[in-house]
Amino acid sequence: MEPREPAAVSHSPSTWQQPHPAPASAERGALTEAVAERIRDRGRGRLLVGIDGFTAAGKTSFGHELAAHIAESGRPVLRATLDDFKNPWKDRHLYDRESGEGYYRNAYDYASAKRLLLDPARPPEAESCALCSIDPLPRTDVLVDNTDFARPRLIQG
Template identity: 40%
Template sequence: MGAALDAVLYVETVAEAARDQGARGEFVSRLAGAISSVTATHPLRVAVDGPPASGKTTLADELAVVLRAHGRDVIRATIDDFLVPRAQRYRRGRYSAEGCYFDAHDRAALCRVLLDPLGPGGDRRFRHAVFDGATDTPLSPPASTAAADAVLLFDGVFLLRPELFDRWDLRIFVSVPFEQTVDRARDRSTAVTGSTADTADIERSWRERYIPAQELYFAAARPTDRADIIVHNDQLDRPTWEVRPH
């Protein structure tokens, strides 16, 4: 993390300790400003990590809007487009926490087609996806060329694991109590389908697969210790952040 970002975030953190954070829009604008302050000789690769239903995708989308409004070329991508085939994802069982952590994503492809081309010495020719989870089929979109000062905003789970950690130039972790993510997942499903029929399956998925997988991740990778920024997103209208010293 660059010295410019250290300075910006130090000022922000001190100020936020003494006053109310303000509206979510103001928060997102400040965080986008902190991202913009980071300099690199290649496109800036930003991880937006966090548990399922923590709000990381929404936050990454909001940051993209603000950065684009300020003239930055933004690449939006997600770990959901780097899945492996369903049979491999669930080979240990549909509710296996180990399967969720170890088997769900094609990390080698993520590095090969996206993170490494955008990194030091890369040619900036990238693909943002390799798999369509809805149809359980591979994808091969045409390669694009990133601007030298582009920002990659990449959201997903397990992004700060050892195999990926050094591929990021800025690491954001969206923190929400695990119990609250269960409530959000139930609410989200009901809002989309208009029914509570899937409540039992969501409950089991979170209790047996997703939360235990996050516990494995925390034990193996210590993401909240290693992130550059932690966003506390338990109050959606009033998120706060902190900088982790390294």
């Protein structure tokens, strides 16, 4: 494979805030590079790659490492996490708060994840998808510009 200029990794609002640790071991680094190579070998078409695992298993770290390896070859990467498609906290624990069953059944807004991220990312001709169902609001000012922004229907609460 000929060397290419590194490409960008575009992160969703929450994944960019996660730490980007160094590979945990030489074996993990080799595994991550091997997976990246298999993805690159599939050609230039878009692939949708899922990373599954238990809580705190290292899915986010592995995803960051994998994205970096893929981008090093000049192939751009969009980096998302389904954590950006969670239901509001009050809805995540609607049932059985002791066993975790309620969280398992209600934590994620899978319909939004499919509609905004997964389904739009599949067709080769698609040009956009949402990496997050909502943009988390930081505790800072929000500046919005537009022509005629002062219209009553926009500024009235």
